Amino acid sequence: MTGRPFTMNKKERRPEHRIVLARFNPTFIKYFISYFIIVIILIGCFYLLFRFNFISIYQDHLQESAEKQLSSIKTTLDSEVTAFVLLDAQIKKDLNLIMSNYTDSAYDLYQANKKLTAYASANNMIDSISVLSSDGEVLLSTALPVVLFEDGYRICVGGKNYPIPLDEYLSAPKRHFFRLDTGNKSFLIYLAPRSQRSSMFTVYVLSLQGFDSILNSESSKGVVSFWLLDADCSFLAGDEPDALFSLADELPSSSGLHEIDASNSLYMIADDSDNAGNLVLTALLSNQEIARQTETAMGRSIIVFALVFLLSLFIILLAMQATFKPLQKLIKKIIPADSSEHNYISLLEDTFSKLAAEKYTLQEKLNNYRRLIQKSLFDSVIQSPSDIDSLFSMESDKCAIYIARITNDAGGPDFPEHVELALSEGLQAFEKKIVAMIEYTQEHAVVLISYYDDRQNGYGHTVITVLLEELHKKLGCHCVYSDRADSPMEIPALYKNVMAACSPVDESVVLYTSVIGESRDSGHLQYPISQLEELTRHLRNSHFTEARACVTELIGLLDSTSDVNENPFINFYVRSILIDILTILTNAISEYNAKFKDYSDLYFSTLYLCRSCPYEENSGTILKNMLALLDFCKESSDNIPARFSQIEEIMNAEYASPDFSITVLADAFHISIAHMSSLFKIRFGKNFSEYLWEMRLEKAKGLLLGTDQTIDQISTSVGYVNVSSFRRKFKQEVGVSPSQYREQNI
Known part of the structure; x- marks a missing residue:
């Protein structure tokens, strides 16, 4: 957060500091009450845990005694x-x-x-x-x-x-x-x-x-x-x-x-x-x-609990010194001196909520801008006016996209209009549909056909085959159609493969692979979805060396593409990939809470090169700028005390330790427990305790099915010293005991 520097001098600030402390501000009271409630809850939980363990031990002893007597x-x-x-x-x-x-x-x-x-x-x-x-x-x-x-x-x-x-x-x-x-x-x-x-x-x-x-x-x-x-x-x-x-x-x-x-x-x-x-x-x-034995034991332990309570009050005072005063210093740095609000928690919540909202808004703007640019680039490919907005808004797994090459066997100047009209009439049953003329000559027309396929298993090639068969009956033309695609980014590859296929002689409608066979080039103009996902994954895990290699590989892929400016499909293909790379980099930078104004100039200059300038002449500059953005992302991550990849490494290494907790994780990065809890929930989408239990549960399931270890051994292997606690929690989560789970699944 940025703001003007304080204008108050030390003489003015000291009295204000004393006044704030003298008022018993709400934050101080909330801190004390919070710690006090936590202590009471912990002592109560300790009491219940002690009672439960005593009952469990005595019950086991009674059971063992009964078993020996019965034997x-x-x-x-x-x-x-x-x-x-x-x-x-x-x-x-x-x-x-x-x-x-x-x-x-x-x-x-x-x-x-x-x-x-x-x-x-x-x-x-x-x-x-x-x-x-x-x-x-x-x-x-x-x-x-x-x-x-x-x-x-x-x-x-x-x-x-x-x-x-x-x-x-x-x-x-x-x-x-x-x-x-x-x-x-x-x-x-x-x-x-x-x-x-x-x-x-x-x-x-x-x-x-x-x-x-x-x-x-x-x-x-x-x-x-x-x-x-x-x-x-x-x-x-x-x-x-x-x-x-x-x-x-x-x-x-x-x-x-x-x-x-x-x-x-x-x-x-x-x-x-x-x-x-x-x-x-x-x-x-x-x-x-x-129960009688338990009550007797608990009555004898009441003095111990009283001493624990007194010790807890002393610890509260120490905790106030360790937490409230640093918070007070932080507030003085980020809150204006003339602020009348003394509730520090509310001030911090408002500040951090504003920062989170700004980051989310920025990412949404970047993603929306990426879609707008890609849509405007695709508009240049379409020869006839068509509303293609839905093409970029359909769910990827429900969007069916085809390219069809239709020969003008009957001749006639109105052939493109007849084709569009017939195809549109054939798709009337679909609420969301697109029929757009991509290219037409006296010999053929190339048409984009898209519809919303919401069936669970999809229609396959049935719709496109029936549609083109009806077109053949009406106009007497022969058709070659492409494979199905789910994203408009794959249209260049579909177009290339369809154009590589000659019109069939004996069949009216045929899939392009039946014509060109094994000679088809499926890799050229294929959108690099896996490489882009890999780049996103490396940035999320702070693997910047691997991310640099991914960016270089993607730019090298574009450098191998020719006729960028002459062919509108290749131009759409190249610039869409550049916009995707740029958006992934900027989203990664925003995740590390970097200020947009610190890299906005580099972003907009790179965006201008990716969108409007000839690629062959500026590919080197584009690569240089993208690597500069990647370096800025790495610098921003260095300011984050806890990297997500390091958190995952510690979780995988320490999950089996009975003493492993959010406190241990926070101490490893020298940050507060509250800050670590916030970072953890951002990365994993759930609380630390929930995630740790799920890890231990999955490991325990694997040991139950993959080894012959006893339940006690497995409990210890996943960090539970108290076997009865592990059994109870396992049954509560899975519905059966560990031994029953093993019997049912082996």
Whole structure:
């Protein structure tokens, strides 16, 4: 920003400075309140983060403890079930019991029953054993006999018969457990699997007290109870079954930790091994215990938070010294001494908004002026009056441009007018269309045809082919048409290729490539869009050596073009490229906040040479001026403390560091955090934290799919020490956890 120098001397300024400070101006108050609010928010966030981490740590500890206890219980249950399996194998091989299936002798049955009672007494977990034949007939029973009635099997307990669902398990390949409640007492029924080689089927009535003692052998703070469930999550054994029944509709079906509600969580271990009989061990964890432990810990930490708050107030005072006073000095340099406004932030916002608006307005003017010049150059190519404004305003991906060479086979002086009229009538269905006569002689006419193609996949060559076929029917002429182009800058190349093709003899309408074949010169007069984009990219990233090479290459391309002044198409081609190069350079200079008046003379002199002077005579001067503008752009960039390319390099190098922040980036360039935040948003279009998270997220996705690293390792690799925080943020952004993302995409 420019302005007249201050006329006030030091004696006049000092009292004014004291008056401003004595007034407690709004900016000072806003600074203090802002810092104070930030500190309060940070302390609050620190408190919540501390609380969350404590809950997470205690929950992990409780989960680990429950898992160890369940594993210990599972080991004990596995040994007991294995004992049942071994006992069942002995029973099915016992000759006395086998013979009971084939004899009615009272003595043999007595010996078999005696042997069966001995087997039952050998294991204190077994209350009774019943043996059934392969066809379901009850052969033997010990203390609690199983009896077959007409309506099914029943077990006799205390003189009463209770139904047991043996029918549905008789043909089951696996062993099963289910609970039998008789009112006064409950049992666990164990059904051994049937074997095709055995003639017997065994039913065991097990003592629930033994199973309850196993489940109650492990206990810890935070674990309410342990339950034994079957594969359908039906209750078999454990304490407080009423709590399980209240959660029956919410029981999960997979192993792991599952949160049921605000008060309870379940940790389940499902065992599908043959010995276990599809049992599920479950621990009911108390979330209320976690909350109680958390509140106790937070209460003990209140003194620490109070000390942090007092320390923060001291830091605020230091921050005011480091930020407000430099701002005050800056304001005194750019604001007139007689200004009555004391709100420094408003003054700075107005100043910088004005500068940004001026830069945007300048760039818009330069771009509009470029389009006007290119349009005026193209006007010189058109032979007949035509409105070509829409040609330069259509969306590039929707604009269809063709050049057609039409032979005057029928003759007649009004041939050009007839061609234009017929083509215009053929394009009536299109709202935006152009038919312009570029060149006409007694032998042929060259026509520009353009229309707005808004279909998703476009019409292809269908429209131009049908249009020229109708023209052939009306006027009897033969037509050669070009490839489709999207930009008017490509018209010279289309014109050259069409003119290189002779009119077809046998076909009425043909694409030019069918005539000239491989001999076509597609490179000559082809607009250098990729080179211009490369020049823009180099300037944006402050790669001035590469940008100089691009400018030199583009001017060399134009130097190889002949007949610039004689051929209007070549003249349009050359001067359009020059105007584009000049506009790219000036836009790059304005991005570095250079004052237009500092380079306006060089710009306008170069513009005059590019637009109005013979190119062959002035190409050297044009190149010299453009390189001078490039040097001025480099000088302007040197005044910018942080170059965008350097910011990208630091981001790529430091994104995985847990300590990387906008403060680190600002310190690297010795500028304020606010200034760096502004530059960052200008370059990347988003805040630093958003951009950094997106970088880390993409890197994490790549590691999940491309490596076998664990989630903890990947979290550390992308800068997250707190794995739970990484998991939570990943799921919030992607919708699934990191492990689920890996499973779904591999």
